């Protein structure tokens with residue numbers, strides 16, 4: 001059995017608390033990149049820490065992405081990447097985060113100090129039952145925590161620091177990349193895969209501990225534009241064609257058994273999420289999600305077929321359906337570098353830790369990196385109940401994931417020596 005890296009617990013916690021206090025909420029309303037000033041601020045803070053711990057080639061690029069290299073200390077081992085994201089979800093504010101540390105969790109529900117209506121319950125977080133005695137971090141209930149994905153950043157930073165302090169641990173070159181605006185789908189817009197120079201990478205952006213996410217949704221979007229004819233209601237007889245009524249009919253005819261609120265596990269969905277407009281014109285935005293990439297087209301065709309039916313039933317209405325590609329299931333591209341998942345599994349085995357190969361009903365930077373040609377499974381990072389004021393993180397799980405990350409680098413080195 002391999003030895004567990006004795007990561008610096010206090011230093012990891014301090015890092016995490018430092019990072020979550022910087023407001024890095026992503027903002028989908030702007031096209032500026034990155035979309036919030038706080039991402040620059042956190043990037044600069046991390047850059048200084050990378051320089052301090054002795055990373056090479058540390059820099060923040062023109063897009064706010066943070067890059068660094070931990071040089072290898074053995075020959076012939078390919079470069080691997082470690083990745084997480086600086087921004088936090090716009091679903092809950094990240095301004096003025098007041099993290100609260102529970103040093104030895106005693107069990108039971110956790111009321112949050114800043115809002116008496118906010119309670120982290122065992123009913124909704126049964127995994128808490130396995131974490132008695134562990135160190136947890138919550139918010140005061142008025143903001144998100146930002147463990148998604150500052151837990152990932154803190155784990156990567158502490159693991160990198162540990163490697164520079166322990167030259168006896170043999171590993172190849174490790175490229176570190178922290179991206180911006182992942183939460184609004186722009187995480188890899190400005191990532192140069194050649195600059196990564198890696199054969200595989202790992203995102204640290206999963207929940208809990210012990211997951212190796214090897215599958216994500218494939219994702220497309222539809223923009224449906226329903227056009228009618230507007231005219232003053234007083235003279236509208238036989239002349240007005242109301243786009244709102246046609247849009248309502250279209251929404252009504254989308255199959256209810258293919259909705260996010262009625263599906264789970266491996267079943268995909270058609271999800272209308274924006275409705276905007278009036279009598280003359282209505283825009284509907286729809287997400288298509290499925291683990292089988294080919295099913296996205298089947299879903300898109302179904303929406304087009306419904307649109308044609310609605311046109312027939314509402315004479316004078318025209319409906320355009322525009323189809324946009326979003327991201328692809330990482331399972332489509334991971335087989336191009338089977339060692340990425342294989343060595344992560346082996347690292348868990350060597351450390352005597354259990355793992356689960358799992359699927360995410362969503363995407364990660366890893367989905368897009370994999371599609372761009374860099375196979376990138378996603379690992380756990382101790383996050384829980386992300387994007388919410390009820391978010392929390394577990395320090396002990398973060399430490400375990402740092403140990404997994406380091407051991408994975410060791411496995412890459414061990415398997416590359418001739």
Ligand SMILES: [Zn+2]
Nearest residue numbers: 085148149205
């Ligand atoms: Zn994330």
